[in-house]
Amino acid sequence: MATRISKTPQSPTAKADKKRGDVLKAAGKCFRKTGFHQTSMQQICAETGLGPGAVYRYFTGKxxxxxxxxxxxxxxxxxxxxxxxxxxxxxxxxxxxxxxxxxxxxxxxxxxxxxxxxxxxxxxxxxxxxxxxxxxxxxxxxxxxxxxxxxxxxxxxxxxxxxxxxxxxxxxxxxxxxxxxxxxxxxxxxxxxxxxxxxxxxxRDGSKPETRSKAAGQPAADLLTGVEPAFVRPDTRQMSLI
Amino acid sequence: MATRISKTPQSPTAKADKKRGDVLKAAGKCFRKTGFHQTSMQQICAETGLGPGAVYRYFTGKxxxxxxxxxxxxxxxxxxxxxxxxxxxxxxxxxxxxxxxxxxxxxxxxxxxxxxxxxxxxxxxxxxxxxxxxxxxxxxxxxxxxxxxxxxxxxxxxxxxxxxxxxxxxxxxxxxxxxxxxxxxxxxxxxxxxxxxxxxxxxRDGSKPETRSKAAGQPAADLLTGVEPAFVRPDTRQMSLI
CATH class of the missing domain: 1.10.357.10 (Tetracycline Repressor, domain 2)
Structure with a gap:
């Protein structure tokens, strides 16, 4: 899989990517319609218009x-x-x-x-x-x-x-x-x-209702407002999100 | 189905209810384990310990x-x-x-x-x-x-x-x-x-933060706080819940 990825649309890699994408799209269509377990690989092949060999080249199964x-x-x-x-x-x-x-x-x-x-x-x-x-x-x-x-x-x-x-x-x-x-x-x-x-x-101010004590029972939110607000320093190294 | 419901445990109705409940329980066990679509009626029968005739008497299918x-x-x-x-x-x-x-x-x-x-x-x-x-x-x-x-x-x-x-x-x-x-x-x-x-x-007081205006953008909650609180009279006829 260390092949250089060519940007030419006609390259074998791009063609394979497109076919793989087509199979995914067709499978998604079948799954949406009849559900994951009620869809067979044959139905996916039929929806794709490709033979089973072509489909199984990309995916081993559902x-x-x-x-x-x-x-x-x-x-x-x-x-x-x-x-x-x-x-x-x-x-x-x-x-x-x-x-x-x-x-x-x-x-x-x-x-x-x-x-x-x-x-x-x-x-x-x-x-x-x-x-x-x-x-x-x-x-x-x-x-x-x-x-x-x-x-x-x-x-x-x-x-x-x-x-x-x-x-x-x-x-x-x-x-x-x-x-x-x-x-x-x-x-x-x-x-x-x-x-x-x-x-x-x-x-930002959370819930600090002066009327809270009038309500019956002690709302659990008091646990929140009872916490001293801490300034949270974001970990900037993690800021690439994931 | 207008039969009088007898409270005697041995009555045919109570027995039927119990059997029906057993089938439901067995089916639930199968569904939890292998999923609804991958469970067959045969598996449910096997789990119940009843013959297919008995199971189908209560339910026409999954x-x-x-x-x-x-x-x-x-x-x-x-x-x-x-x-x-x-x-x-x-x-x-x-x-x-x-x-x-x-x-x-x-x-x-x-x-x-x-x-x-x-x-x-x-x-x-x-x-x-x-x-x-x-x-x-x-x-x-x-x-x-x-x-x-x-x-x-x-x-x-x-x-x-x-x-x-x-x-x-x-x-x-x-x-x-x-x-x-x-x-x-x-x-x-x-x-x-x-x-x-x-x-x-x-x-009860909702969110009426005096600091709200400092936040960038107009939070959608303003739509809520902008509404004049209306005393909602519950429809007591509906209070049987459902």
Whole structure:
């Protein structure tokens, strides 16, 4: 694999890359339509218009295709993190992520495939390992973005950045699932509301309600406000995100 | 089906109910282990220890079994809503839900099955219809609980209760997924953090940071705080939850 990568579209490498991409695209189409486990390699071959020999040259099977798709997700996640890092403010960055996730998974086939890949990752060790890696990278990248925002005073410094990153990621997944099951609603309303909630949640002053003591029970948020805000110095060596 | 239900354990109805429950349990075990689509009816029969005739007497196939499982979820959701309604405060109620969801789906097989059912509901019309119904009931029940809390002054009255219910539901789903992929972490830490975030989010005074204007960009939360808090009168006729 140490061949020099030629930029000429007709080069064997570029042709192979294109074919590989075509197989991935065709497989994605099949998976979206009938699901990962109900799709056979024969159906993928038929959808691609290539013979089995050609398809198996690139992928040993469906699991290898899923892995390649997850790797592709990783590249997209990296690109998203870079865009978020370049945003004007943390609010803009998070609003951008909410919008991008909402749009990317609006089609039910896409939301279904994402959900199925998660389910697969909970059962298959191989898919699970790939997912865990991409998840760890994403969460670390997002954590760094949050730490920088804290250091800049754009974000409540008392928040645990890593936990907040996990929370936001979970929230976006939940939004994608809800977006599907409430598809009859205004498609803009749900992402807009999630966006509002995030902004509200991460507001710099946090929640220090003078009315809090009037509420019955001691809200757990007191644990947060009780923490002395620490100035978090971002680890600049990690700022390449991942 | 208008037979009188006898309470005697040996009655034919009770026996049938038990057998039906056994089939559901066995199927759940298979689905958790190998996934919904990779499990055959034969495997379910083998796990149950019953012949195919007995199994098919209760369920026409795997889809009918999934439906029965979702119906069972519905009963559990109703019970959870009733418990939440009886909680001391809305903070207690939501903390209880966070804890219950975290515990119930801690095992990866359970989280995997939940995720797979969602994926199935995004593709199969039949499963999707059942899921939409249970989802609508849950969201309506939670919305009512939030409205009552608003009316009691325990919760920011400017929040859209229905959207907040959707947001919370999405957040819990996300927590369950994250809980799986970060299983190496302290199992209590993630639910505790989600709990803190919820309390922070729903604090009665909302987010009216005097420092907000210093942050770059106009945070979307201003849309919320700009809304004149309306006293929401809960529809008491709906208070049977669902």
């Amino acid at each position: 699991e290898a295709i899923i892995e390649a798709m997850v790797e592709d997700e990783r590249r997209q996640a990296r690109a998203m993190l870079l865009q978020m890092r370049d945003a004007e403010s943390i609010q803009d960055a998070l609003a951008m992520a909410t919008r991008m996730f909402a749009e990317r998974y609006r089609a039910s086939g896409d939301a279904g495939l994402m959900t199925e890949v998660y389910a697969e990752g909970m059962r298959s060790k191989r898919t699970g390992a790939v997912l865990r890696r991409i998840e760890a990278e994403w969460v670390m990248g997002l954590t760094n973005i949050l730490r920088v925002a804290q250091a800049r005073g754009q974000l409540d410094a008392s928040l645990d950045a890593a936990q907040t990153a996990l929370f936001l990621t979970g929230m976006w997944d939940g939004m994608i699932i809800r977006q599907h099951f409430h598809a009859h609603d205004d498609p803009q309303a749900l992402p807009a509301f999630f966006d509002n909630m995030i902004a509200r949640l991460l507001a | 889809e009918a079994i999934i439906e029965a499982m979702v119906e069972d979820e519905r009963r559990q959701a109703r019970a959870m809503l009733l418990q939440m309604r009886d909680a001391e405060s809305i903070q207690d109620a939501l903390a209880m839900a966070t804890r219950m969801f975290a515990e119930r789906y801690r095992a990866s097989g359970d989280a995997g099955l939940m995720t797979e059912v969602y994926a199935e509901g995004m593709r199969s019309k039949r499963t999707g219809a059942v899921l939409r119904r249970i989802e609508a009931e849950w969201v309506m029940g939670l919305t009512n609980i939030l409205r009552v809390a608003q009316a009691r002054g325990q919760l920011d009255a400017s929040l859209d209760a229905a959207q907040t219910a959707l947001f919370l539901t999405g957040m819990w789903d996300g927590m369950i997924i994250r809980q799986h992929f970060h299983a190496h972490d302290d199992p209590q830490a993630l639910p505790a953090f989600f709990d803190n975030m919820i309390a922070r989010l729903l604090a």
